[in-house]
Amino acid sequence: MSTSNVSRRNFLRAAGLTGTALCLGFYFPSNAKSSKIVAADGAAASDIELNAWIRIDTDGKVTIFNHRAEMGQGSYQSVPQIIAEELEVDLKDVNIVFAQGNQDKYGSQITGGSSTIRGSYKNLLKLSATARLMLITAAAAKWNVPATECYAASGHVIHRPSGKKYHYGELVVDASKLKTPENVVLKKRSEYKLVGKPLHRQDTPLKTNGAAIFGLDKRLPGMLYATVERNPRLRGKVKSFDDTATRKIPGVTDVFKVQMDVFNTTREGVAVVANSTWAAIQGKKALRVEWDDTGFEHVNTADIYKRQHEELATKEGLSFKKQGDPDGIIAKAKKTLDVIYQTPYQSHSCMEPVNCIAHYQKDKLEIWGPIQAPDWVQEYLSKQTGFPKEKVFVNMTFLGGGFGRKAFLDYPHEATMISKKIGAPVQVVWTREDDATQGPYRPGMSYRAQGVITNGEISAVKFRMAGQNHNHFMGGKKDVANDSTAEGFLPPYFETIKNISFADVPFETPVPTMWWRSVYASTNGFAYESFVDELAHEAGKDPLAFRRQYLKDERSQRLIDKMEEVSGWKNRKKNEGYGVAITECFSSTVGQIVKVSRKADGKLKIDHVWAVMDCGWYVNPDIIKAQVEGSVVMALGAATIHEITFKDGLVEQTNFYDYKMPRIADIPPIDVYIMENDADAGGVGEPGLPAFAPALTNAIFDLTSKRIRKLPFDMAKV
Template identity: 65%
Template sequence: MKDSLKRNSRYSQEEATRLSRKNFLKAAGLGSAALALGFYFPAGAHIVNILAGETAADNEVPLVSLNAWIHIDTNGQVTLFDHRAEMGQGSYHSVPQIIAEELEVDLKDIQVSFAPGNRNEYGGQITGGSSTIRGSYKKLLKLSATARMMLVQAAANQWKVDVSTCYAASGHVIHKPSGKKLHYGQLVVAASKLQPPKEVPLKPVSEYKLIRKASRRIDTPLKTNGSAVFGLDKRIPDMLFATVERNPRMRGTVRSFDDSDTMKVKGVTKVFKVRMKVFNTWREGVAVVADSTWAAMQGKKALKVEWDDSNFEHISTPEIYRRQKELLSGQEGLIFQTQGNPSEVITAASTDAKLDVLYETPYQSHYAMEPVNCIAHWKGDTVEIWGPIQAPEMVQDAIAQEFSIPWQNVKVNMTFLGGGFGRKAFMDYPFEAAAISKELGKPVQVVWTREDDATQGPYRPGISYRCEGVVKAGKIEAMKVRLCGQNIGHFSSNDRSKPNGSASEGFLKPYTQSIPHLSIADVTFELPIPVLWWRSVYASTNGFAYESFIDELAVAAGTDPLEFRRQHLPDERVHKLIDKLEAVSGWKSRGTNKGYGVAITECFNSTVGQVVKVSRIPEGGIKIDKVWAVIDCGWYVNPDIIHAQVEGSVAMGLGAAALHEVTFTDGLVDQKNFYDYNMPRIADMPPVEVHIIDNAEDAGGVGEPGLPPFAPALANAVYDLSGKRIRRLPFSLASV
């Protein structure tokens, strides 16, 4: 198997990583072989000195850690730590790129390693909400500049010169008048005895050498030569392997099981019942433990389980949407946002002056290329975790709470993730691995098959939207939206009195300044199906409803759809984005009914506008000719990564809009693997042209905001070409 073949080639990298972390722990005061200065404690929002007087062991290079992100050994080797998960979105490169800019080191000369889960040193480490850069960049710039200034001061002190005559470049401090220079490794010990400056000037954008410049990603060679360690590749000594047969209806319990045939499979060592926490409910299954992944999988196939599926509803997809439609026709819902009197205005308007339409969006699976997996090693009252994990602190808290141990006793080590999209920010699979390891008293890797991943969820919720509106004198007079779908927050809380906190996600805030009568409400809808964050969360479904409806209102007003948005979005930044989108797409010269659609959405502090061009094909149906995307994400790091993330978002948005969905029959998931959950192929992908707005605003997200506008822009393009309004996803391009 692939993981077995790669094992030997990975040991050198893993040994290097372990050595770095070993030195890191010593620098943190848990050992005695290193000097350390300037550890950063987010809770205190300041830099403090930690001095250690001991020297390194004879067989180790003395290490100085300037802060939790920067390690420099006395040979001058710089190691930068990425405190977030790397699942393809680029943090493994962009976080070091930020640090290297102010530290004045070359990316080609550094090493990068994943930071362990430690909220006291790194603050929040949840990789979600497109938060890695926007939540950390100011802190990282300041920490890096502080470290550089201390190294420069140490050199000036050694040369007995004024610090203003010295500068840093390429991992060295240089004395301008004489040309003398010292590498950072020669200065870190002296720097450790200095008091960090309270204020540090940061470079202006105009002086950036690395930031805002395209550069080859550090992780690309690792992923192409096979040396990158993903969760499935990770190995630790004496590790066992496990698979779990879980109830296909997700909430059922184990009535009984017969493992007689399973125990005959060579390599299988133990079979037992296991429970896994899924939000505030439990999922039962039967674990099969073996000395290899293959043996565990074969043992699972031979297992016979009788399930108890009583006490919860076995729902089917048509019934889900029938109920949602019925609720939307009879309930006002919980008000999330309101201004003016939209209900009164809509009721008083004549029939030909108002719209009342329903949009439906499907359940979706995350379908990351690397199925869910996790290693756990329970030792006494501590447990150590390794794997593709998006949210270390959430894993620590979940395990600590259920097993009654301090969160500090749960050590979480991140590997590369083969995709995540929100699924690997959940706590169920590390929790299950910990429970199995505790039962065995040994380390174990729990591997989910593709079918496990596809049929167990959690999923993006399927949501219906009832949108009502009135246009008067070419403007939106009133707009009323009610959404009906599962609320992720309800799975972890018993409070049903509050509306979905993401009910307006994706809807641009400036709309509220131009629409005098507006309301957004959430109609409560409960099912036993577990739902979870999916790339761009509720914006991925809200965006389709909101921006499709804006387009319908534009048509009702007899106004160009892009100009209609400009009139209703009184915001300078949005107008600049619209101007750019209009220019690059050739919107004004497109002609009429030529298959152009537009949508603009906002999430995680970034705004993205997209124009989609479609055309008829001779054999019937529609093809996507091109997508133009303009993103305003404020301060940014690497334009190549932004382009890649927007392009990837379009690919994922295309799949959700026109190719795949999760459906249920009698409580069972219908789609088991890629053969019936069709993903976009290369031939399906249109050219995508990405443009970035330059400005001095605070950083917004990049990994997710490119997804929400695609589906409505595509649907609006289909309408422009064919006159057919798409109100339910997914739809078939071949049959339009």
């Protein structure tokens, strides 16, 4: 659809939501310290800036403008499931429309940090309950009866004594004229009919029958297609190029140099524009480019880790958190554990490769695609192009995986520059090789862990991390520690380990890095929970009982109880290796136990994984289980199968034949359990990943007495 007229009224109309309706959202007055719920009819809504819209039209159809992306994590199901619960409508009557990027209207729209539900569920419940109460009030007034005699069910308001009822669509006109109630009473969890239930996902049929529109599916009239041959050394320049053979490819229409920003550097390449993706790719293959790769470091993987280890040996780093006197205790100790852990660079490798459509016009810019942060893209491209933000329209599609990669700004910027050059809408498609070799990547990290055990107890622990800091790439102060230095480490440990410190040893390379599922917890968790296991062994104590000793809060104790129960931890047998790890990120705690054994040929195998998640208030247990299972599979690949390596500044992996993924035969049985409590909602999409690698390597130690401190490792060679 065209978005040349973007008033709220025209947006509703363009989305097919015409007519009178009850619209509710959060209103953010200028300089207000807090928001408030407001209601309006479909016409008046155009004059109000609303967040998290709920709209009920005269047919009774409920529409929400979802300000976050759906990239497989389940928000397309969870959000309407929340709304339908308090609104008392059938789930089939709830429709989701992706909102355009606009932080002024919607607040943060970044789909990351497992924040969609935990950051909005209270607002969604309150909005839905408010709408229900207004509809009940409107019906009671029409019947001239007390509202207490009425209730809502399946999209109707029913008068209990008489059995009379109105469909919601018959009430929206009257309800939209009512004053919005200040306080509404929400249901108790025991009263839920939908929330907490394993309901089937509404996006599954769309994704199996071809109706779902992903970025690669989107088409615009007159749209062209482009691929880009980018410098394989990430910071090099185009010296010259020969497009003679490229221009002979049928369908190729243009070839030219293009630039895009990658954090604080510029990446150069040569764009090939054509009338089909196939022609653009063939034209790119025929292109001949000479690169200028002077003036910057050509990194090698071995050199990166050598430097990290040297700096961990000689530098204290920037202090992130310190309590007690760990340095003094470690300096005086007769025996100290002092070890290094290492984790690799990783590619995001989303199943849907990076792509973006841009249409640069005289007075506006329009973007379509699989985008995790539409508000960031809007703001960034406004600065890059000079268009005011209200003239930069960023439209989300479904994402075929994101994992943090599609929150980056490089690919919309590149598509914008190409569209500006050719004066037409263009879809820029990255090949799998582009995606693998260009990054950004999860940073490779090294950790130095020191600890002292005295009389079977922890006397002191000291952690230092060395690796690239995303904050520094994005303009953060370089004299401040990485704000994720302790991510993954459970906060209750700080209550019982009296002498402990975390520090960040700043480290830089030319390699672009970005968030990767569970961010730094994915690497921190391996180091920190491996070291807790080493401390337990040094103390001569059972690893799970050791953790119980230092995680004294009730939620951790109940989590450990559940882990013991489901895994049969206390009934472990000879020739079976059991490993445990418990990590926390994005307000959720996950404990995992992995069981390993030897096959008849002597090779290791993973027999079972038990995962227990405490995410507080939750919506759909099936979605949670799917996310934890997917996290375990992703963690297995990162721990034992694949890594990104560099040689002379070039990435050595290019596709799935040399950056291999776990296959179905590699996946052990995975049992997922969800803790029940009344705590606030935590994240779900990411916290299931960090605990797996340390649980696995701790299990291998239990079986073989071999400590694995470097990832990835080959299971067949242990």
